[in-house]
Amino acid sequence: MSKKVNVTINGFPVEIQAGKTILEAAESQGIKIPTLCFHKDLCVAGNCRVCVVEVVGQTRLSAACATPCDEGMEILTNSLKVRNSRKQIIELLLSEHNADCTKCYKNGNCELQTLSSEYKIMTQDFLELVPLKKFSIDMYSPSIIKDDSKCIRCQRCVRTCAELQGVNALTVSHKGDKMKITTFFEKAMRDVVCTNCGQCVNHCPTGALVEKNYIEEVWEALADPTKHVVVQTAPAVRVGLGEELGMEPGSSVTGKMVAALKRLGFDSVLDTDFTADLTIMEEGTELLTRLKKALVDKDETVTLPMATSCSPGWIKYIEHMYPEHLNHLSTCKSPQQMFGALVKTYYAKARNLEPDKIVSVSIMPCTAKKFEAYRPEMYDSGYRDVDYVLTTRELAILIKQAGLDFNKLEPMKYDRLMGESSGAGVIFGATGGVMEAALRTVYEIVTGREVPFKNLDILPVRGMEGIREATIKIENPLKEWAFLDGVELKCAVAHGLINAKTVMDSIKSGTSNYHFIEFMACPGGCLGGGGQPIPTNPEIRKKRAEAIYAEDRGLPLRKSHENPEVIKLYKDFLIEPLGEVSHHLLHTKYTKRERF
């Protein structure tokens, strides 16, 4: 048992674990202390100062987020001194902020706006500093817009980029009035190590970092009678979208989302889960091929461990940080891009459509997917495989703009051909999900038996631990896989690029003995993606994960190789995994990039 200390908050006694901050003590009592630079994902900065409170007997106020409770402290969270100071700090922030709220993308979901509304800041006595500064807007990235005039310098983005992601694309530069958030040599985000993961966007309290939105482009496509607009929805969107539309975290809204998309006018509402299952077929086969080459043929050119390639943030990260290790990556495209390549080939043919009349839209929990769709390699269908990528948040905007009462929508089912999915496809949205899905299929291909876990739930690869490991021993394989008999398949899962870094460093130093590793750029996997509802924090991620696994359990099919539409796809079009058509449409190559 750890030591407890006794304090009072606004006169009421509170007993709290020693070492807890004033902010935590207040929260335990249901007292909200406003914060801006504080975020539960990040280390404490204590720089915005809006959380100041009065500790009786001290001449200065203390930052509640950064001050541990001491025995006997008398804390006042709402004294006149506190209120006046706090109000003035908000005024100061507003004076340095482009407070043209009605014309801001984050209007309605801005922490500074909420705070100034709570404190009823009605006038601006202080001088407006924004017109005096040459603020710039970086709009060159296909994923993220950075508008310095809206930045309050809380450094949440910088800490996110460093602590959660280990990318360090963003930094604080200069000092005094010139202090700002920028990149290496103030280059555009497009031209630095930025992985487009969008975690900075998700952690930004204001409109300084937002996704580049393609809402109008999608409305235009939907309104064009000559276009056939196809939409795919990523696994994690269905467990996040509800939050943007007033539901509790952890609400699973698959059917309602499909219904909404149909009402928005999409000609075909399909599922990225379908290509998630397809990914397992391709990637699983690739893994087995690599294992065979390494173990039987003793081919030294084969690179192990093999790393997953679904997460475009992770891909750009390894391209920048470990360009000499790109051979570890599976050559499989991500499910989004497999889907895109198939929509303008397989789907077009089956539906008898001209590919150039198809507009391919994807709904993703991710901002890096926007960049991925724009990669020059992603034109294998002969057209841009995916035309527009919207985040979960943008989809919610479409739904609100269309005036749909989301709660009242009757659930509907995905359209056919590329709308079927197994539970294995769904769990792609959670960290460990790709690994679990792959193991369910690979183990069965090799042994002819189901993976030896109760209910197919491979619990060791689940959870929120940054790096998780699992070993699966292969016994009594089928004849053609006899070389794998007794092999202990060593797997690892890493999410959040800071954890990817740890694993990659172990590969680089030769201390890793894994065969297969799942990497996800975002903490929690896609369900914690940069395009997911704001806020996202540890508790919310946990709830979304629970919803994903519940969805998996509830589906009749749990294994990718049993997906009938995937089976049909191979029969009618692809012939076999890693075959010639697959090679052309579903696999890709990677680019070495600079490390700044």
Add this chain to the structure above:
Amino acid sequence: MDPIQTLIKDLADKHGRNRASLLPIMQGVVEIENFLSERSMAEIAREIDLPAADVYGTASFYSFLETKQTGRYIIRVCKTITCAMKGKNQVLFAIQEMLKVKMGETTPDKRFTLLQTNCLGWCHKAPAMLINDDVYTELTPEKVRDILSDYMKKDAHH
């Protein structure tokens, strides 16, 4: 390896390859190059395995680590209170007139960069200025003209 790479490698050998060696390494580069170019910063980041953005963010915090191209001689005239009271502006005018540059500019021959700086710690002998690391105090327009003439002569020999 080119001269910059060699310089940075030598500095890292001397000061170490960790975050705490960043400032001494940057100072070492500035001593030779007068400023930190994009190239040097990327090279420092690579050499001591730090994020390049952090190298830039740290460099830009410190007034004496210039991140823009400067001349060989950086003139930093103190602008804090006592120097301001004791004729800093006249000294500045004299320099500007002589070098034909404005504040913050570098002479076209890349010899001199004129900057202002905060308190140099010579208030009892104001006004004061630095030329690179060398201190000049109790300046007058005449005195500063003599000092600069000497630099010009010295530099002509190179």
Add this chain to the structure above:
Amino acid sequence: MANSHQLKRVDFIFRNENDWEKVLSATIKNKPQELINELISSELKGRGGAGFPTGLKWKLTAEAKSDEKYVICNADEGEPGTFKDREILSRVPYKVFTAMAICGYITGAKKGFIYLRGEYKFLKAELQKVIDEFHYYCKETGLDFEINIFLGSGAYICGEETALMESMEGKRGEPRNKPPFPTQAGYLGKPTVINNVETLVHAFTIFKYGAKKFYDLGVQYSRGTKLFSVSGDTPKPGIYELELGMSLQDFVYEFGDGDTKAVQVGGASGFLVPRKKFKDAAIGFKGKLTGISLPTGGSMMLFNSSRSMFNVLDNYLEFFREESCGQCTPCRVGCQQLLLGIKAVKRGEKPASYLDKLLRLTETMQLTAKCGLGQSVANSFSSIVENFREEMIY
């Protein structure tokens, strides 16, 4: 009338004492606890401006449990109007090193650093020579202590102790949240004593002559002597060692040019005292002095009646606007608002009453800024605006 005494010049600090090796070897024959007690009984307080009891600082660090500890000499002398540390390091650096080594002996630190501001780089080579000699002697004495020079690169805020440590760690010099204090978690997270250059010289004096000699100088709560950096409108600018507790009246009598309108005590982050309050003000740490007691890092800037107090404040605020680290809202934005605000009032773009809003702003800065810089901007701002309000407007 403040409980003060007449101006008394003293000569301890710059007294050339060639026996520092003897002082070192004699001192470390005592038990650390005895030395701490000696230091505490001297009532020496930090000479950088904040005035924390030095003995207590060393005691806390000595008590902290850690395999690694550090002693840092803060020579990032950046406060406008202060130049005494430079003089100490040019004239009696060995006293500083000796005190650091004794501190190392007491606290268990084996490594010491001098954080030398970049503006004083010209001192480095000479200091290094003395340090090399000093190391040689430490070896002779059997004392395991090593001193390194860490050079700053132009940032006033690095004089703040935790910002200085961040800077030494290769980062931006941004002050940390406190607690933890450096005595528990300082440089590289290890217990660290950080003292101003002058404080260490006084420690040398105390270990050499005993605490009593030091304690007998000065006044209650402000014991000993202090170096003053005198500049501005004075016929004799320079560095003077004086007993603490003198009245500002006496100081001006000695150093003024006969027309002194105001004195800025403690640099840009200190207080401006107008002529009418000279006799009520005493120079020393806060205590039971009657009248105004003014702590100072030693900066004394005199202004005569030809000076515009608006220009003075304008100069200070520009300094703070640039030298704020920029991380916390009240200091970063507050400094900009104060500077632009007084200009707007002066130009008539804002009414005179706007000065009151700015005064309230400085109160907020004092209450909420993360470190001493932001907190102390209020000192000069309010003392100038309140005493010379007319000069701000017309």
